Amino acid sequence: MEILWILLALCMLTAVIGPFVLRRRGGGIRLAAPGSPDAADPQDYGFVRQEELDVRTPGPDQDLLDVLEVVQHTQEWRAASQLLAGTPKESEVRWQRVQAFAGAASLELLQRPGVGGAWLRKWRSQAPKDAGAAAVHAEFLVQQAWRSSTAGTDDFRILLEEARSVIAEAALLAPGDPVPYIVELAVARGLGYSGEEFDQVWAKIIDRAPAHMGAHIAALHFWSERWHGSREEADRFATAAAARAPQGSLLAALPLFAVYEHLPEINLVRGFYQSQVVTKAVEGAMFAVHAARRDDPMLAHVRHLLVLFLVRMERWSEAVHQLVHIDGHVGALPWTASEDPAAEYTVYRALAVAGYEANGGSPATLPR
Numbered sequence: 001m002e003i004l005w006i007l008l009a010l011c012m013l014t015a016v017i018g019p020f021v022l023r024r025r026g027g028g029i030r031l032a033a034p035g036s037p038d039a040a041d042p043q044d045y046g047f048v049r050q051e052e053l054d055v056r057t058p059g060p061d062q063d064l065l066d067v068l069e070v071v072q073h074t075q076e077w078r079a080a081s082q083l084l085a086g087t088p089k090e091s092e093v094r095w096q097r098v099q100a101f102a103g104a105a106s107l108e109l110l111q112r113p114g115v116g117g118a119w120l121r122k123w124r125s126q127a128p129k130d131a132g133a134a135a136v137h138a139e140f141l142v143q144q145a146w147r148s149s150t151a152g153t154d155d156f157r158i159l160l161e162e163a164r165s166v167i168a169e170a171a172l173l174a175p176g177d178p179v180p181y182i183v184e185l186a187v188a189r190g191l192g193y194s195g196e197e198f199d200q201v202w203a204k205i206i207d208r209a210p211a212h213m214g215a216h217i218a219a220l221h222f223w224s225e226r227w228h229g230s231r232e233e234a235d236r237f238a239t240a241a242a243a244r245a246p247q248g249s250l251l252a253a254l255p256l257f258a259v260y261e262h263l264p265e266i267n268l269v270r271g272f273y274q275s276q277v278v279t280k281a282v283e284g285a286m287f288a289v290h291a292a293r294r295d296d297p298m299l300a301h302v303r304h305l306l307v308l309f310l311v312r313m314e315r316w317s318e319a320v321h322q323l324v325h326i327d328g329h330v331g332a333l334p335w336t337a338s339e340d341p342a343a344e345y346t347v348y349r350a351l352a353v354a355g356y357e358a359n360g361g362s363p364a365t366l367p368r
Contacts, residue, residue: 042346042353044363045320048328053342056100058332059300064097068104077123077133084132089177090209092297098132098179100331102139106147134170135179138163142186151190160190178208178215185218189227198222213250213298216241217257217333224261234258242284252288253302256281260305260334273312282309286318300325304332311348316355323349324366 043049057064067079080101087094101120108116120140123133145159164187170180181204188198198219205215216238223229223237238258245251259281264272272278285302292299303322310319327349335341 042349045324045353045366046327046363047323047349047353050342050346052328053345054329054331055336055341056103056331057096057329058304059297059326059329061093061096061100061297064100068100071101071119072104072108075119075122077119077126080119080136081123081127081130081132084136089174089179090212092212092214094177095179095182095212095214096297098135098139098183101136102143105136105140106143109144110147129173131170131174131177134166134173135177135183138166138170138180138183141166142183142190145190146186156190160187163187164191176208178205178212181205181208182212182215182218185215185222189222192228193222195228198228211246211249211251213254213301216251216254217301220254220257220261224258226261231262234261248291248293250288250292250296250298250302252291253285253305256285256302256305256309257333260308273309278309278313282306282313300329301332304330305334307345307348307352308334311351311355314355316352316359317361319348319352320356320361320366323352 054065056068063083067083070079071077084094084097084101087097105117105120110116117140120133120136123130124137127133141159141163145156145163149156149159164184167180167184167187170183171177174180181201184201185198185205187193188201193201202219205212205219209215220234220238221227223234225231225234229237235255235258238254241254242252245254259278285306289299289302289306292302303326307319307322307326310316310322330336330341330345335345338344
């Protein structure tokens with residue numbers, strides 16, 4: 001087991017200099033040269049090349065991608081406004097689209113300081129009463145704070161305070177929309193809201209969208225040991241949400257996100273991924289995936305996180321099964337926690353394929 005995780009660390013280093021593939025031979029998984037007859041090549045499974053992986057979304061949303069292309073090519077905002085106006089307020093899709101638009105503008109600004117993201121500035125100035133524009137602007141400010149500033153610095157706090165003002169405006173423009181308050185959960189984490197202040201924001205979300213998975217994941221960050229809670233508080237929050245989840249809701253997978261929030265700093269801890277806590281959380285997430293609607297927009301989020309755990313548990317076939325459903329998009333945890341989400345995902349995909357083939361699997365037996 002320890003050898004496997006040492007290999008994983010080496011693979012992560014290898015990912016920055018080029019593709020690699022692996023195969024088990026003579027009792028252990030080893031690196032093989034790309035194109036070698038011994039190589040287990042993910043492309044044989046129809047998986048997307050690393051450089052073609054889409055880091056913007058966790059799964060397919062062609063309407064969003066089409067609109068993003070138009071907006072970024074023309075620097076005109078109207079298509080984005082129309083898309084958000086036609087997206088139900090309480091849906092997970094609206095939250096994901098707000099994040100995607102804000103992320104696109106933030107990345108543009110990072111690549112072209114002072115110039116990038118002009119379409120968002122025009123959208124806000126030319127349509128000041130557009131609720132979608134206000135929500136995207138608030139999320140943009142939050143992402144700027146977390147990307148370009150160090151938590152606790154004056155610049156960080158100034159950006160989050162500005163975001164809080166825009167959130168209040170967005171909430172007034174769309175009274176039934178939970179998205180502004182979900183954006184505020186990241187502000188609460190950064191500015192260190194008290195438990196009472198957090199509960200006030202959370203109550204507004206629950207009133208509008210009680211089973212919103214994205215909101216629960218954002219709230220879980222706040223209650224984690226790393227921020228303003230503890231391992232016990234995060235587990236309690238996740239377990240309670242899973243227990244009251246409606247039939248078919250992916251909230252039943254929330255305990256796995258709580259485990260992820262508190263992974264050991266050194267992931268080579270012997271037996272951790274075979275522990276009862278991890279096994280129970282993974283089984284709960286697997287059940288949630290099985291019971292969920294095939295078109296649930298949060299399904300990809302759960303599958304992405306399952307890949308990490310299933311690979312570390314050496315449950316290769318199950319990991320490959322998840323990959324079949326999500327490959328092509330990597331805009332979700334755990335990959336987005338890395339500076340290079342596509343490279344991180346590719347490492348785990350290669351390990352999953354190698355382990356799958358080591359146990360008799362092949363492209364011909366690929367689970368569908």
